[in-house]
Amino acid sequence: MLLTLLAHQWKANSRSPVFQKSLVLNIILALLILYFGAIFLFLGFNLDTILAKAYPKQSPIDIFNGALLFYFLIDLFFRFVMQELPVLAVQPYLHLPIPKQKLIHFVLLKSVPGIFNLLFLLIFVPFMLSAIIPEYGTGTALAWLFAAIALTLFNNFLLIYFKRQLSNKPMLTLLFGVGVAGLMLLDYAGAFSLYAVSRVVFGALLLQPWLVAVPVLLLAGVYVLNYNFLKAHTYPEELRVRENKQVEGKGIVxxxxxxxxxxxxxxxxxxxxxxxxxxxxxxxxxxxxxxxxxxxxxxxxxxxxxxxxxxxxxxxxxxxxxxxxxxxxxxxxxxxxxxxxxxxxxxxxxxxxxxxxxxxxxxxxxxxxxxxxxxxxxxxxxxxxxxxxxxxxxxxxxxxxxxxxxxxxxxxxxxxxxxxxxxxxxxxxxxxxxxxxxxxxxxxxxxxxxxxxxxxxxxxxxxxxxxxxxxxxxxxxxxxxxxxxxxxxxx
Structure with missing residues (x-):
């Protein structure tokens, strides 16, 4: 069923006149992604050398771990501004003998292969291969990578949930944004060091690989939160029927x-x-x-x-x-x-x-x-x-x-x-x-x-x-x- 839904989405996008008109723009966008992807890949393989030269008295792995919490907080901000919500025209499927659970899982899993979830791998995977595996071994390095992937997907589903709540509960989303900004300001004011906390947390993960279960549980929790929210709001009587609002206007393609x-x-x-x-x-x-x-x-x-x-x-x-x-x-x-x-x-x-x-x-x-x-x-x-x-x-x-x-x-x-x-x-x-x-x-x-x-x-x-x-x-x-x-x- 998931493959069928994917096929429907692909046909809807490829047959859209907007897709045809934006074909050149999509090609340019793909070339830009390849260009920056190559830069990130090069940076990932050489990051340990760059950090070693910039901070000769410190371990590149410790410096990288210390920056991870900053990365995930900045990732939250950019996702809030730029990431779009995964959508599916649910109404045509609700009257069919298709389990609602599959529709909801499809909507959620559709967001996983996004640019924010994949681009970071071009830095994390090469850094793991060049720096962490020689120092800690393959098993520990993979646990570290899985924890980073789980936290990235945690950010993904957390922002999806808060963006869906934005229209219904804007104060909840505002409090969330104030909380993220507050952490950055407290670090700037010197109340506590995010760098030190990040270094300890991800350093402990390298010493105790079983701690990868913590980000995995966080990911599972936020996924269930999204699932329950969508399940409660996909009944036909709760869906807002949108009128066909047409406006005349031609000329600016x-x-x-x-x-x-x-x-x-x-x-x-x-x-x-x-x-x-x-x-x-x-x-x-x-x-x-x-x-x-x-x-x-x-x-x-x-x-x-x-x-x-x-x-x-x-x-x-x-x-x-x-x-x-x-x-x-x-x-x-x-x-x-x-x-x-x-x-x-x-x-x-x-x-x-x-x-x-x-x-x-x-x-x-x-x-x-x-x-x-x-x-x-x-x-x-x-x-x-x-x-x-x-x-x-x-x-x-x-x-x-x-x-x-x-x-x-x-x-x-x-x-x-x-x-x-x-x-x-x-x-x-x-x-x-x-x-x-x-x-x-x-x-x-x-x-x-x-x-x-x-x-x-x-x-x-x-x-x-x-x-x-x-x-x-x-x-x-x-x-x-x-x-x-x-x-x-x-x-």
Whole structure:
């Protein structure tokens, strides 16, 4: 049955038009994987020599073992950001005489041959062959490798579980993320040494190979946790029947691979380039990139941090401030038509989110040359960019339900007060002032760089939890959509 399900998945992917359109991209991706795989393989066979030269008085195996806990914690972070959930269209199979257990096992085992689970072997296996086997023997070396594999798969299934819980129990996932970050901060603060703990734990494994049972039991436990969760949520009456939500839009082939979300992004981009009001907003955002010359290079401003944070937030976030302040007023002329279409509010805001993200990143890249005035400008603008995406963008979405003024897109922004109201002023205050308030206590304590790191970290948290935040935004939109429609009907 597992082979049958694998065959179905392969046919669904290979027959998809997205697969055909992305064939060149897949080939390039495969070549990159081969390239970096060769680098990791070379590093694995030579890592013991490199460590011996870098630390001549220490054992390469002890140094490698000391870094393993750091590796697994960093692995957790990258999995949280990049790893996708294994999925299977379960509904077509539930009415067939197929044991539900096999469907669940297939969904879980489907995640095992992932890039995060295989790439590390290119370093661990060569290091085991070149360093551990000559020192401890084949049996002990294999036990060490199996423990590393078990912990890698433990990370895999642990992140799958927490990502599935993200929409239902976001606080649980937040506590998990805070716990991982807390371990790193405690090590940085010197409360205890992760390096020493890791060295002792994996060193004990080499002395007592039977301890491999501990990571194996951890793996079994988290697998059972995932299994029970999926088993409890695969009943037909609990599955959400998704409507066929279609959005019209053609022209930008690249966006087609993102499905309905790509079509909404395409329609938004067409709206921007086809109307005076939206194009003038974009032009003003580009002109504002030169705002830094007013402040940068002057000792009055360069000696401190508060004003540089204000400038960094303003420059990297100007597209969000200028264009985002009128969301969803850009669609005011056809808002009633949007309400009659099968477009979910989540998709509506997700499309805008993924328009803003690359735009803010692009603006941030364009501000990097200001770094010639001082390295801290780059640090501040990096934190500001993360904060604008992870926090300010959702502040804009929060206030968007109060934008009830109809916009005439045929008129430019110059001397045009249409759509400007008290909500715009209230929205601008937290956008510009909040980062400075966050920084203020750290500035008074004389630790400005920790304050900048805090601003960036808050933005990173918002980016990590963008899906539940978008869902929260969509729920607010649903409560206010009829008030918005009534306001847009007024001339």
């Amino acid at each position: 690249f966006l087609n691979r993102f499905g309905e979300l790509g079509k909404l992004i395409e329609l938004e981009l067409k709206l921007i380039w086809r109307h005076k009001r939206s194009k003038s907003v974009v032009t003003m955002s580009v002109i504002f990139l030169f705002y830094g010359f007013i402040f940068y290079g002057k000792d009055t401003y360069m000696d401190g941090f508060a004003m540089l944070i204000f400038v960094g937030i303003a420059m990297t976030g100007m597209p969000v401030f200028n264009y985002g302040q009128f969301v969803p007023g850009w669609q005011s002329a056809h808002f009633d038509a949007l309400l009659t279409r099968r477009i979910s509010p989540y998709q509506f805001y997700a499309a805008k989110f993924w328009i803003f993200v690359p735009t803010v990143v692009l603006v941030y890249i364009l501000t990097l040359p200001y770094g010639v005035f001082g390295y801290k400008i780059i640090l501040i603008n990096t934190a500001a960019m993360l904060f604008n995406i992870g926090v300010n963008l959702f502040v804009v979405f929060y206030f968007s339900v109060y934008n009830k003024s109809r916009l005439d897109l045929s008129k430019s922004s110059a001397f045009n007060w249409q759509g400007v109201g008290a909500s715009k002023f209230l929205m601008t205050l937290p956008l510009l002032v909040l980062p400075s308030l966050i920084y203020a206590p750290f500035g008074f304590m004389g630790v400005p760089y920790i304050g900048i790191a805090t601003i960036g970290l808050l933005g990173l948290v918002g980016i990590t939890f963008h899906k539940p935040l978008l869902q929260w935004t969509a729920n607010r939109f649903v409560k206010h959509k009829y008030k918005l429609a009534a306001g847009f009907r007024q001339a």
